[in-house]
Amino acid sequence: MTVWPLKFRERRDGKFLLTDDAGGFFLSDQSFLERYVGNNLSSADQTFLRENGHSFEWEGDPDWTAFAYRWARRQSKQQELSYVILVPTLRCNLTCGYCQVSRAPETAQGFDWSEETLNGALRLIGAMKGPRIKVEFQGGEPLLRVDLLEQIRSFARARFPGSQFVVCTNLQRLGEREWAYLDQADTFVSTSLDGDRNTHQRQRTNDDATTDAFFNNLADAVRRLGPGKVSALPTIDVDEPPDFEELVGNFERYGIQSIYLRPINHQGFARRRRSDPHSIAKWNKLHSSFIDYLIDQNHRTGRYVEEYYFSQCLRRFLRSGADDHVDLRNPNFFASDYIVIDHDGQLYPTDEARMLSRIGRVDLSIGTVTAGIDQAKIQLLNHASLNNFDPDCIHCAYQPFCGTDVVDDLSRDGRIDLVRTDTWFCQRHMRLFDKVIEVISRRDEPALRSVAKWARVPSWGDHMIPVHT
Amino acid sequence: MIPLRLKIETDAVDPYVVRLRSCEGMPEPLANVSSLDAALATADGEKALFTGAAGSLHLFGIDPSEVDGDVVFVVPWRKTAHRLIRANSRHNTLLITERCDQLCVMCSQPPKKQHVDMFPFFETAVLLAPENSTIGLSGGEPTLFKSELFEFLRKTMKQRRDIDFHILTNAQHFERDDRAKLRDLDLSRILWGVPVYSSDSTIHDHIVGKPGAFDQVRSNLSLLCEAGAKIELRTVLMKPNAPGLLDLARFVTAALPFIDTWAIMQLENIGYGRKNWHSLFFDNSLGFDLVSKALDFSISRGIDTKLYNFPLCTVPADYRAFAPSTISDWKRAYVEDCVDCSLRNECGGFFEWHPKVHGYGRFGVA
Numbered sequence: 038m039t040v041w042p043l044k045f046r047e048r049r050d051g052k053f054l055l056t057d058d059a060g061g062f063f064l065s066d067q068s069f070l071e072r073y074v075g076n077n078l079s080s081a082d083q084t085f086l087r088e089n090g091h092s093f094e095w096e097g098d099p100d101w102t103a104f105a106y107r108w109a110r111r112q113s114k115q116q117e118l119s120y121v122i123l124v125p126t127l128r129c130n131l132t133c134g135y136c137q138v139s140r141a142p143e144t145a146q147g148f149d150w151s152e153e154t155l156n157g158a159l160r161l162i163g164a165m166k167g168p169r170i171k172v173e174f175q176g177g178e179p180l181l182r183v184d185l186l187e188q189i190r191s192f193a194r195a196r197f198p199g200s201q202f203v204v205c206t207n208l209q210r211l212g213e214r215e216w217a218y219l220d221q222a223d224t225f226v227s228t229s230l231d232g233d234r235n236t237h238q239r240q241r242t243n244d245d246a247t248t249d250a251f252f253n254n255l256a257d258a259v260r261r262l263g264p265g266k267v268s269a270l271p272t273i274d275v276d277e278p279p280d281f282e283e284l285v286g287n288f289e290r291y292g293i294q295s296i297y298l299r300p301i302n303h304q305g306f307a308r309r310r311r312s313d314p315h316s317i318a319k320w321n322k323l324h325s326s327f328i329d330y331l332i333d334q335n336h337r338t339g340r341y342v343e344e345y346y347f348s349q350c351l352r353r354f355l356r357s358g359a360d361d362h363v364d365l366r367n368p369n370f371f372a373s374d375y376i377v378i379d380h381d382g383q384l385y386p387t388d389e390a391r392m393l394s395r396i397g398r399v400d401l402s403i404g405t406v407t408a409g410i411d412q413a414k415i416q417l418l419n420h421a422s423l424n425n426f427d428p429d430c431i432h433c434a435y436q437p438f439c440g441t442d443v444v445d446d447l448s449r450d451g452r453i454d455l456v457r458t459d460t461w462f463c464q465r466h467m468r469l470f471d472k473v474i475e476v477i478s479r480r481d482e483p484a485l486r487s488v489a490k491w492a493r494v495p496s497w498g499d500h501m502i503p504v505h506t
Numbered sequence: 507m508i509p510l511r512l513k514i515e516t517d518a519v520d521p522y523v524v525r526l527r528s529c530e531g532m533p534e535p536l537a538n539v540s541s542l543d544a545a546l547a548t549a550d551g552e553k554a555l556f557t558g559a560a561g562s563l564h565l566f567g568i569d570p571s572e573v574d575g576d577v578v579f580v581v582p583w584r585k586t587a588h589r590l591i592r593a594n595s596r597h598n599t600l601l602i603t604e605r606c607d608q609l610c611v612m613c614s615q616p617p618k619k620q621h622v623d624m625f626p627f628f629e630t631a632v633l634l635a636p637e638n639s640t641i642g643l644s645g646g647e648p649t650l651f652k653s654e655l656f657e658f659l660r661k662t663m664k665q666r667r668d669i670d671f672h673i674l675t676n677a678q679h680f681e682r683d684d685r686a687k688l689r690d691l692d693l694s695r696i697l698w699g700v701p702v703y704s705s706d707s708t709i710h711d712h713i714v715g716k717p718g719a720f721d722q723v724r725s726n727l728s729l730l731c732e733a734g735a736k737i738e739l740r741t742v743l744m745k746p747n748a749p750g751l752l753d754l755a756r757f758v759t760a761a762l763p764f765i766d767t768w769a770i771m772q773l774e775n776i777g778y779g780r781k782n783w784h785s786l787f788f789d790n791s792l793g794f795d796l797v798s799k800a801l802d803f804s805i806s807r808g809i810d811t812k813l814y815n816f817p818l819c820t821v822p823a824d825y826r827a828f829a830p831s832t833i834s835d836w837k838r839a840y841v842e843d844c845v846d847c848s849l850r851n852e853c854g855g856f857f858e859w860h861p862k863v864h865g866y867g868r869f870g871v872a
Contacts, residue, residue: 061760088705090760099728099761106731106764356808357763494806495824500752500799501806 038083040092041104045070046434046471054474059107060357060437061090063503064478085505110357111437113366120171120375121162122388125150125185127177127380131207133229133241135272135301140177148177150185154382157406159192161378169199173227175388177380180206180215187218194223203227208254209247219262226258230269232279233287240274259291267291272299275319281330285342297345298327317461321468328472336483341490348491350469351477353438355492363387365440365466368423372403372415382406386418389444399447418443421453429457435470477502508595508836512573512587513566514580521581522560523590523630528570542634546570563587577634579627590631591639597834598635599642600628602655606647608676609715610701612742612779612786617646625651625658632662632669640670649679656687663692672738674699677726678719688733697766698730701740704747705757713746724761731764738767740814744786748796755800759807768804770797772815776859783861791820791868798825817864818853819871826852833857843870 041057048054053070056062063085072078078086086092093101127148129140141148150158162170172193174186186204193200202224211219219226231237234248242248258267269291271284288296300320328347335341352359360366363375371386378384383402385391390401403418404411424430424441433439442462446453449461457463477488480499489497528546544558554570556563563580565573565587575593580586591598602624606617632641648655659671677700680688700723704710707720730737739762741747741754751770758768773779773787790797797813804811805828813821813829821829831854839858844850849871856864 088756088760099724102728102731103761103763110763355806358808489802492806494802495822495828496798496802498799498802501803503756 038087038092038094040073040078040086043073043091044432044434044436048471048474054434056434056437057091057104058111058437059090059104060111060354061104061107062354063089063505065505069505082505089503089505107357111367113360113368113370115370116374117166118372118374118376119165119167119169120173121158121165122173122175122375122377123158123179123189124175124177124378124380124391125179125182125189128181129176129178129207130181130209131178131241131247132243135240135274143178143181148380149182150380151382154378154380154406155185155188157382158189158378161376161406162189162193163196165197167197167199169201170197171201171203173203173205175205175377178207178209179204180211180218183215183218190218190224201225207241207251208258209242209251211254216261219258224266226262226267228255228258228267228269230255230271230287230291232271232273233283236274236277236279239277240272255291264292267293268295269293270297270299272301273323274301275316275323278323281327282334285331285334289340289342294340294342295345295348296342298324317464321465325468325472328476332476332483332487335487335490341487343487343491347469347472350438350466351473351488351491352493354470354473354477364442367425367440368419369440369442370422371418372410376403376410378406384410386415387444389448393444393448398451401444401447427457429463433457433467435466438470439466508592509568510589510836512568512578512589514585514587515564515566516561516580516582518561518563518580518582521579521627523577523579523627523634524556524558524560524563525575525577525634526556526565526570526573528554528556528574542630575636577631579624579631590628591635591641592836593636595835596640597642597836598639599644600624600631601645602628602643602648603646603650605650606645606676607650607678607716608647608719610778611713611715611746611782612744612773612777614774614777614779615646616777621646621651623651623654625654629658629662633665635666635669638668640672642672642674644674647676647678648673649675649677652679652684656684656691659691659696663695667692670695670697672697672699674740676701676714676719677723677730678716680726680729682729685729685733688730688735693733693735697736697738699738699740699769700727700730701742702727702754702758702762703741703744704750705754705761706750709747709750713744727762727765737762737765738769739765740769740771742771742773743788743790743797744773745788746786748788748793751796751800752803755803755809755811758804759809763807763809766810768809768811769814770800770811772813774815774857774859775861776857780859783865787865789820789865789867790816791866794820794822794825798822801825801828815854815857817855817866817869818849819847819869820866830854847871 043055043057045053045055053065054062055065069082072082090104093104127141128143128145130143170193172189179186190202200223204219204224205227208228229241231240238248242251269288327344331342331344349359349362349365353365376384377388377391379391382405384404384406385394385401386403393399394401403414421443422441424436424439430436443453445462446455446460476484485497489495523542524544525542527543541559544556544560544563547555547557549570552566554565556565576589577591578587579590590600603621604618605621635641673696675698702710702723703713710720711717727737739758758765775783779786801811811828814832816829818826818829831852833854837858838855840850840855841862841864844855
């Protein structure tokens, strides 16, 4: 019997998590580890390893094929371009302290798509294979150019049998034309809601009248557009986080039960203002306490709110195929299924790459909407955009569930050849997956209930985690 | 219950396949097959006369509008027409053979020794099927006639690119060389329904009545995976295998991760299932713990898992989303207690031949 290589990580309680490259996992102890490392497996060990999918007899036997299949499913497939992020204008009618995108003043000239860029964008969308596409409008405040949004939407609707539009708007100022645009079955709203009212005002709206306008429009949007049409993200300042109870209450008030806590982004202009090397430890602590808070709160209310990214990591740990979040998958090939078209017609592989280029740190543009995609540059980026062969990742028990983020590394450290464990990305995800393991092993009723909801299964318990001693 | 056999009279001598057409405004028949249609000529309360190239055909005791578009197999000397494909049903199954190399303890259709080759008739029937049909192929064990089956699939799938197949097989008879033949077919249009009852080979082999069956099915499922086949794994839940269902779930996620669907099925009270009912029937309304743990596990690992043939009220509310209505229309029935049930529209009810004393300890939705 041949055992596929096992990787391990010791938990605080002295137990070990063991995983293989195909994402198989189990919990065990020091003495098993010693038997494994010492090539001294008992027959009970061998039976367990065979039944849990960690071994084979000969290449091509059913166990080998099953492992190969599971390994392959853990890899994110290169896909057809089906998703575009469009920045029709960089102008904005808010001046948020942390603005990540280097906004331009509302009245500024030369920050909107030209006629040529619009036509280029239409050509690029028109060349997509379909049948389903997704268009996300970013900014600036995209609704300042609702006329461009209308043209894009009409074109996409006529071209594809299935199209979906997401408007990332600050919901600050909406006239009849803007409401009419949003109030369509295929159109969704994504906005920022920074937790409680005070934090929102401090970080985004500055004065009472502007804050009132936002909350009124948010309430109107939820009422007019219906449930499931409005999502919101809180951007969190780790040094001045919002009150959890108010944050969750605020999101639930608007019918939103999935909350994606985002640290203030280190890309774009935000980086110039704040740069604290210890912020990742603070962030991990904050995030972890938010998960604990949700578990307790959910049990009290009987309503199940999730932290979106934690749930995503939990599902990625349990099963393959959870590749729908573009920031966490492996390999993560650039300009594969989605691409960004900036206000000046430049193409970027991600929104973060756009911001990073904007502040002049490194030019990550990958072509222009008129000249097309620069494949040589894509290849260069893709070369580093997988964790399978990274000298640090290959030893990591979380490698099959994790991803990689070249743009984040460049943004924070200016290079990609760092010791992985020194990067923000690695430190964040190590703690996230540690938290996943901690939470799925808890046996108290509140944790069992929340984990079941977050994992999308009817119930959770001891039977869900293989243990071998 | 919907009749599958019709009483007929015909002037023909040899058996033949014909499509009945009894309504006006029907879509144009597909090319080259209009000679295989019989159109309604006259009808009264008792019988209907259909005429076509194959001669005249009298049908007794059925409203002709109900058989419009049906493809029937006419056996003159038996004065019978078998409704091979009913146009308004999503559940049409062709019985390839009654022979089988396994002898399952709950077999709903116990095998017989004799075999009549129906492939030529089935080929015609498939060509006449309504657009976008899914045709079931069953037995007995269809792959006992593997080369004929592959040939049948190759021909019909080429001529009718809109049609899908759902083939029930014990997967005992595939060989390495078959991978090439399988790949020649458009495997995206075939779902192979393969039963596995336990991860314990002794229990599986006992249930199917064939030593070595487990190892064979394991190996051939792997072969189907290599060919790129779509697989529906089928597990009839019974007293002998219910305690091992969580182990089977672990086995499925580790060893058979490539399946498309795992169907956990309630027992059908017919054939050997009726004979052995008391030693086999597992009352999930009282012992759902065994089922729920298996479901939790396989769903969490990304396996699309479903409960087939479970009355909804016997399944706890949190698990009902995994119990679609699956009992074919022509064999579906409800019991007296179901009359006022609020879930009746979503519920598959019972097999028509299920005993009136249904055997569930906990039954009915409050």
